[in-house]
Amino acid sequence: MRRLMKKITTLALIMSLFASAFAIASEVNIFNARHYKADGELYAKFTNKTGIKVNLINGKSGALEKRILEEGADSSADLYITADAGRCGAMDAKGALQGGLTSAAIKSAVPSSFRTSKWVGIAKRARIIYYSPERVTGAELSGMTYEGLADPKWKGRLVIRKSSNIYNKSLVASLIKNNGKAATAAWAEGVVANMARTPTGNDRAQIMAVAAGEADIAVANTYYLALMLSGKKGPEQQAAAKKVKAFFPNQNDRGTHMNVSCAALVKGAPNKANAVKLVEFLLTPESQEHFTNNTFEFPMIDGVSPSPLVVNNLGLDFKQDMKTKLASYGKNQAAAVEVMTAAGWK
Ligand SMILES: [Fe+2]
Structure with a gap:
């Protein structure tokens, strides 16, 4: 028994050394330009659920974009999250993004006019x-x-x-x-x-x-x-x-x-798979409710209601430009x- 414990301990030690040496520690780096106080709680929920640590780099969109562009292919950013599709689109035009946000979960949650392979709308x-x-x-x-x-x-x-x-x-x-x-x-x-x-x-x-x-x-x-x-x-x-x-x-x-808050996959993202997982998490009903209640945006997905303040004062029955x-x-x-x-x- 004691020998088995020793073996297990040694194995765990080797695994942790391996993890740190090859940086397979599970994390994701978000450059976040949104209303960040409320969003921080949401990322903590993601970590609890998945064990993936979220490193949140908060800042104004201009400063974050500059840093991503300066760091280029070596950028530590996995995801750039900001308000306005025009910002995500402009970063794409500058060659700062890469494809990969194309999982079945993302495609079924977000109508095609509200996403590309490089960035997706997370709230409307x-x-x-x-x-x-x-x-x-x-x-x-x-x-x-x-x-x-x-x-x-x-x-x-x-x-x-x-x-x-x-x-x-x-x-x-x-x-x-x-x-x-x-x-x-x-x-x-x-x-x-x-x-x-x-x-x-x-x-x-x-x-x-x-x-x-x-x-x-x-x-x-x-x-x-x-x-x-x-x-x-x-x-x-x-x-x-x-x-x-x-x-x-x-x-x-x-x-x-219509416009969106968008999450964009940065070129050279060191934790691409985790970034995709996080975007999928942001499109779950739980996250969508968090957005609608804290920022008064419309949900990106079906089946989640906007905040009562939005429903009662702006209404829901309007035709959105989906074209x-x-x-x-x-x-x-x-x-x-x-x-x-x-x-x-x-
Ligand atoms: Fe705004």
Whole structure:
């Protein structure tokens, strides 16, 4: 018996030496640009379940992207997790990603327009119109589209953030994909002519501007209204959010512009198999509920409900644009910046 124990102990020692020498210790390195406080709890759950240690490198998207690009093939990053398909697409265009997110679990969870082999959507959001019910009539909004934001009837009534913002780049890239660059260039000029002010502030600041009477309509992402209503951003923003209503554009044609938080597989990922496992975990109902309750995004998968704040104030019954591939946001990003800049969109 004692001899057997000794053998087992020796074997365990050899195995652990082998593991450290050949770095087969199970881990995964995430470069994370998302709302990281809440996401940290989720990664702890993954470790408990799989024994795979998650090394979380939190930072702003720009800094993380720079580091991944500088480290190149030697990058320690396995996954880059960020908001906006345009960012994942731009990293792909720079050659920073590799294929491999193609497991049956991923493909069955995520509709094809919301993923590529190199990055996949893990939570959804829509970029929509918010309006003042006091100053905007139902008739004015009837059949409203993104294209309609350039209609002169909105002159001096529209707020939207800067052209350097990734959400706007992706929205405009989707318009280029659907309507062509020339039509979108003309559209951007119309939008700039309709602006109530020079673009300033984040998405929540646009909603605040409508609440304050500075503008009648604003463009902002869905989860911000729920975040403001939750009170997490203070009573002033909560009160402002109650003064606006949400409108989902393009319901009579391709549907409302959708975007995602995405997880991208980095080229040279030292722990590729674990990275795939983590992405699969992020697409389970358990993880999806965690996202929807903490960030007020829409779930990426079927069968999970968004937060009640989203369901009650934004609704679920809208047509999503499932046709425009989100990969086009990265592909048309340079053209989007070009048309916005040419139009004088600050
Ligand atoms: Fe955001």
